[in-house]
Amino acid sequence: xxxxxAQVIISQYYEGTGTNKWLxxxxxxSTTVNPASTVLKVRIWSQTSDTGLIAFTGSISTMTINVxxxxxxxxxxxxxxxxxxxxxxxxxxxxxANQTNNSVIAFNGxxxxxxxxxxxxxxxxxxxxxxxxxxxxIRNLNVTGPSTTYTSSQWTAVxxxxxxxASTNSSVRLGFMGHPVRHPPIKPQTV
Numbered sequence: 001x002x003x004x005x006a007q008v009i010i011s012q013y014y015e016g017t018g019t020n021k022w023l024x025x026x027x028x029x030s031t032t033v034n035p036a037s038t039v040l041k042v043r044i045w046s047q048t049s050d051t052g053l054i055a056f057t058g059s060i061s062t063m064t065i066n067v068x069x070x071x072x073x074x075x076x077x078x079x080x081x082x083x084x085x086x087x088x089x090x091x092x093x094x095x096x097a098n099q100t101n102n103s104v105i106a107f108n109g110x111x112x113x114x115x116x117x118x119x120x121x122x123x124x125x126x127x128x129x130x131x132x133x134x135x136x137x138i139r140n141l142n143v144t145g146p147s148t149t150y151t152s153s154q155w156t157a158v159x160x161x162x163x164x165x166a167s168t169n170s171s172v173r174l175g176f177m178g179h180p181v182r183h184p185p186i187k188p189q190t191v
Contacts, residue, residue, distance in 0.1 A: 012137065018086020019085050020088050023105055024077075025040075029071055035065055044061050044111050046060070046111050047110045054130055056128065062104065066099060067098045076174060079106060082097070110133070124147060124148070128150040135160065138155065
């Protein structure tokens with residue numbers, strides 16, 4: 001059985017226009033990840049502009065996740081200015097975020113994003129070698145765990161409009177990942 005933090009993945013990245021930024025985390029495990037017992041952080045490596053490719057260099061900002069992530073559930077991390085400039089996601093407001101942070105959820109297309117444990121070890125990573133400005137990336141449903149390196153085949157780019165018009169049970173919709181819960185194997189019992 002993997003540690004509680006190792007069952008959480010970055011499941012969607014949304015880099016919208018203006019201040020509209022969202023990051024979705026999904027718990028693939030069968031138990032709630034509780035911030036009282038499992039420390040998870042999100043870190044951004046900020047670049048000075050929005051051009052070029054994502055790299056894990058530059059100044060860093062880190063936020064500690066302080067909300068539980070239910071088994072099979074998702075949380076949304078947002079910028080508290082979501083909806084104030086640019087085109088917002090129609091079914092979300094800034095208060096839709098489970099947690100906000102304007103230093104970390106401020107990516108602009110070429111900033112590295114990673115999920116970390118309490119000791120700053122990378123558990124999951126998004127975006128090496130791509131530019132992700134004004135687009136959303138969703139994690140493919142066949143992904144069964146986090147990856148310490150960015151693997152492009154685990155992700156699908158979708159337009160902002162696709163996210164804006166996604167049905168309530170679509171994995172493209174922010175806040176609904178649709179990943180199946182991974183239950184630990186059942187140990188045979190002797191009678």
